[in-house]
Amino acid sequence: MTLKRSFTKVLILAALLVSFQNGAPVDKSVSPLEATSSPEDTTAFKPRPTPVTTTTEFNYTVTVDDPQNSLGADRDLILKNLQAACQDWGRYIYGKAPIRILVRINNDQARFSGASRTSVFLKTANGHNVFEDIAPYKLRTGKDPEPRLPDIYLDINVNFMRQAYWIDPQPETRTLPVPVGKVDLVTVFAHELGHALGFNGFLERSTGAVPAHNGISVFDSLMYETNLSGSPVFTGTKTLSAYGSKLPVTFFTFPDSRTNTYSIAGVNYVATLHPSQNLTHYGRYTASNESEKSLQGLMGGAWLFRADQGLRIRVSNLDAAVLCDIGVPCR
């Protein structure tokens, strides 16, 4: 995406959020969605005032930038899937300020992506400048330095979604079986939110090297042995407690994708390993004694598929522990 395009989007969003905050009619392409709305509440998509900030809830708003209506007739259901993903994280985390999520249509990227819009300088550690993503920064501090801008971008490749993902028709219960070969959309949203909330770094993916600008993320700052000969691990104390040992971080040293098979509790799984997932996920997928917590976790670097059912993963206390260690308030 070019700088110009990004800037245009920001301007559009700024205008829309002003409308939203004033309670004025909002463009048809925009739907705020609040965490406190029940799934059956047909008023869920109406503009509402800025949510009340509390210290015990994970509050958020969702705005959709979809002027071509690429999401089509499933639009509201897709947003309810996103709501379910937010609520899944909300079982573990909360914040001092609501997070603004902007959903964008981006069919140029391979799949979905999620990221904080920007990061802020936090501290210097071991000679590096540590930056904190804006979403966890807001949750942690309650400060909102740029109240007209989104905190999180969720970019959707609609074609890929239709091909590979399954839109849960009942995301409030998440009990319907996921079709074979598909990934539950709530799972995908929750995973991308995990990146936006802090599973994110600046280290060079294939070597672990600190970039020339010497900036690293909070997530990076809690990793050790992030070099070619090492076995990177995440060392946060809450993660240590949740996992039982230092958490292996995804770091595949082969240059392209590999397919591995696994047998866990008598069930066979297949996973595709790719170095593009390095250093922002957990799981090494090579050690025979690796815990199922990392092999089958939401923020794992390779999802394990079984032949007889699709994939649904919920946020676990391990996923939450990593965010807790990087500063997100946890229950």
Ligand SMILES: [Zn+2]
């Ligand atoms: Zn990921």
